[in-house]
Amino acid sequence: MNTVLNITSSILGQPWRWRALATDTRDPGFAPDDLVTQLLLARGCPRDALEAHKAPSIRGFMPDPSIFRDMDRAAERLADAIAAQESVTIFGDYDVDGATSAALMILLLRDLGLEAKPYIPDRLMEGYGPSGTALVRLKNEGADLIVTVDCGAQAFDALAQARDAGVDVIVVDHHKCALSLPHAHAVVNPNRLDEDQGQHGGAAHGHLAAVGVAFLLGAALIRVMRARGAFEGKPEPRLLDLLDIVALGTVADVAQLRGLNRAFVSQGLKVMAQRRNIGLNALISASRLTRAPTAQDLGFALGPRINAGGRVGKSDLGVRLLTTRDPQEAAAIAAELDRLNEERRAIEAIVQEAAEVIALDARDRAVLVVAGHGWHPGVIGIVAGRLKEKYGRPAIVIAIDENGIGKGSGRSISGVDLGAAILSAKDSGILVAGGGHAMAAGLTITEDQLPALGDFLEARLADAVARSIGDRALLLDALLAPGGVTPALVEAMEQGGPYGMGWPQPRVVAGPVRIIKADIVGNGHVRTVVVGDDGRSLKAVAFRQAETALGAALLGAPPHRKLWLAGRARIDDWGAKPAAELHIDDAAWVD
Secondary structure, three states: OOEOOOOOOOOOOOOEEEOOOOOOOOOOOOOHHHHHHHHHHHOOOOHHHHHHHHOOOHHHHOOOHHHOOOHHHHHHHHHHHHHHOOOEEEEEOOOHHHHHHHHHHHHHHHHOOOOOEEEOOOOOOOOOOOOHHHHHHHHHOOOOEEEEEOOOOOOHHHHHHHHHHOOEEEEEOOOOOOOOOOOOOEEEOOOOOOOOOOOOOHHHHOOOOHHHHHHHHHHHHHHHHHHOOOOOOOOOOOHHHHHHHHHHHHHHOOOOOOOHHHHHHHHHHHHHHOOOOHHHHHHHHHOOOOOOOOHHHHHHHHHHHHHHHHHHOOOOHHHHHHHOOOHHHHHHHHHHHHHHHHHHHHHHHHHHHHHHHHHHHHOOOOOEEEEEEOOOOOOHHHHHHHHHHHHOOOEEEEEEOOOOEEEEEEEOOOOOOHHHHHHHHHHOOOOOEEEEEOOEEEEEEEHHHHHHHHHHHHHHHHHHHHHHHHOOOEEEOEEEOHHHOOHHHHHHHHOOOOOEOOEOOOOEEEEEEEEEEEEEEOOOEEEEEEEEOOOOEEEEEEOOOOOOHHHHHHHHOOOOOOEEEEEEEEEEOOOOOOEEEEEEEEEEEOO
16 A cells, blocks of 8 residues: 555654555546545455445345254244244343344334343343343243343353253344354354355355344244244234344444445435334434434444433333333333433443553553552443553453442453453453453452463454554545535445445545644534635534644644645535534644
8 A cells, every 4th residue: 555645654653655456557546436445445345346345235235044043943943933823032232232122122023923021131230141040930920931132152151051941042133153062952153153154155254243143043933934934924023123223232332344344234224214213213303413413323322322321321221112002102212212321321421530540551462451449330431432542452351349240341452352252261260251352351250269260361462453553554436625615525426336345434534734723612522614726614622632742733833834634525514504524533744
C-alpha cells in the first residue's frame, strides 16, 4: 500500500496508507461514478462479486442451512415440539446478541403456533450461560425442550445435568468450541471444530453472531415444517420480517460485516425503517431518533440501551421488549432501558477512571489485565473496549467480588485471537471458566491467579500483538479539499455500506487546512473550525482527544501552520439544513 502524502509518522505516530490493494495503481482521488466500486474493492470485495456487494441480498449470500452439523437434527426436534405443543424455553445470554437471538426464536415459534418462554440469567446472581441448577429447575417447572442461544458451547456440566434430568437441550451458539462438545440433543455452531473448513462449509460462516445462526435454524425449521405439510391452506411465516432483529444483534455484537452478515444488516435496516416490531419502534422513539436508523445507530443508540437491561437492570428487559404485543408495555420498557442506560454511563465512568490508573502501570504489557474490587461487572466489557482503543492492545478488565472471585471481560485487536487464548488458559487450570471468540472473551478467575493469567497471556500473545502493532497504519480512502466534504459525498460513500467490523467506514484526508477556532466540549472532545486553501470552511471534531497529542495539536496549532486532517465524513443534521463535518481520527503537519 502506498504512503499517503509521504506521511510515515503522524501526530499520533502512525503512517498513513491507502486502503487499496498493493497492486492498485489508481489515482488516489476518486471519480464520482467510480466511488462505490473503489470502496468495495479496497475492502477486499472480489471484482466478480461487485454487483452482489453493492446490493447485498439474503438470496445472494444465504447458505443451505443443512451444511451446518446438527442443524437438521435441531430443526426436526423443534418441529416435533410444535406438533406436540410441548413446553419450550429459550435460554439466552443477557447481552444484545442473546436478547435478539431469544426474541427471534420466540417470535418465529409464536408464528408457528407455539408460545415459547424466555429465560435470561441474571448477570450478577447467575453469571454467563446455562447452569445445571437453572436447567434442572426449568425441567421441574415443565420444560420439555430448552434451546440455549448465544451460550452453551462450553456448558459441559450444566448440559450433563440437564441430560440426567431428562430434558432435551438444543445449543445455538457462535462462541469457540473445545475439541469435545457438551452433551446436547444438537449443537448448532459454525465454530465447531468438526465443521467443514471448505469455502462452502459451515466454518466459512464462523463470523456470524448467534442471532444469525438462529436465523439459519429458523429457515431450516420452516423447511422441515413445509415438508411435513404444516402450511397447507395457510401462509408460511415471513422469516425475513425478523431481519430487523437480526441486524441489531449482528451489529451490537460487533460481528464482521462481510458475507451473509452484510445482507443481514442491509436488509434488516430496511425492515427496521418500517417500524413493524412494536418494541423496536418504542426503543427508536426512546433513543430520540427522528429518522430511519443506520448501522451506526444499532451499535451506538439501540444496542447500548438493550444491553443496559442486562448490565445494570433486569436481564430479561431486552427480550421482553422485542417480543411484546402491547405498545404501552413496549413504551414503558423502552423508557426504563433508556434510564438504565444513563445509569450505566455513570457507573462506567467510575470504573473507567479506576481502571486507567492501573493500566498506566501495565501499559508496556502485550495484554492489559486490570482488576479491581467492587467494580460493577456490568460495565467491564465496555471499559475493556475503551482501554483497547486507548492503548492499542488487547485489554481485560476484571471485577473482583467480596469472595475473591473475579469476573472478567476482554476485547482484542485485529490479528490477536483472544478467545482461543482464554480457552487455553482455562485448559491450563488458570481460570475457573472462560471462552469467547477472536475479538472478545469472558472469564472467571480466583484473585490469586491474576499474576499467572497476565504471564500466560504475555507468553502466548506477545508476538501476535507485536505483529499487529507493527502492521498498524491509518488506512485512507480519498484525498479532498475541505470543500469536497459535502453531504453528497457522505451519501455516496454510504452506498458502499453497511459499515462496521471487518468492513470499515470510509476515511478521508481533508486539507491542507488552518485551524481558525478550537475548543473543548463535552467529555473531552475537541471541536474545531478549519479553512482550506480553497477558502471553504469545515467543522471537525476529535472525540475524547482533549488530553492526547492529537488534541494538544488541534488546540495549540499556530494560525499560520497547516494540517492534514484524517477522519470520517459525517452528516450534521442539527442545523436548518444538513451539512457535512469531519470526525477526526488523526492529523499531520504540512511540511
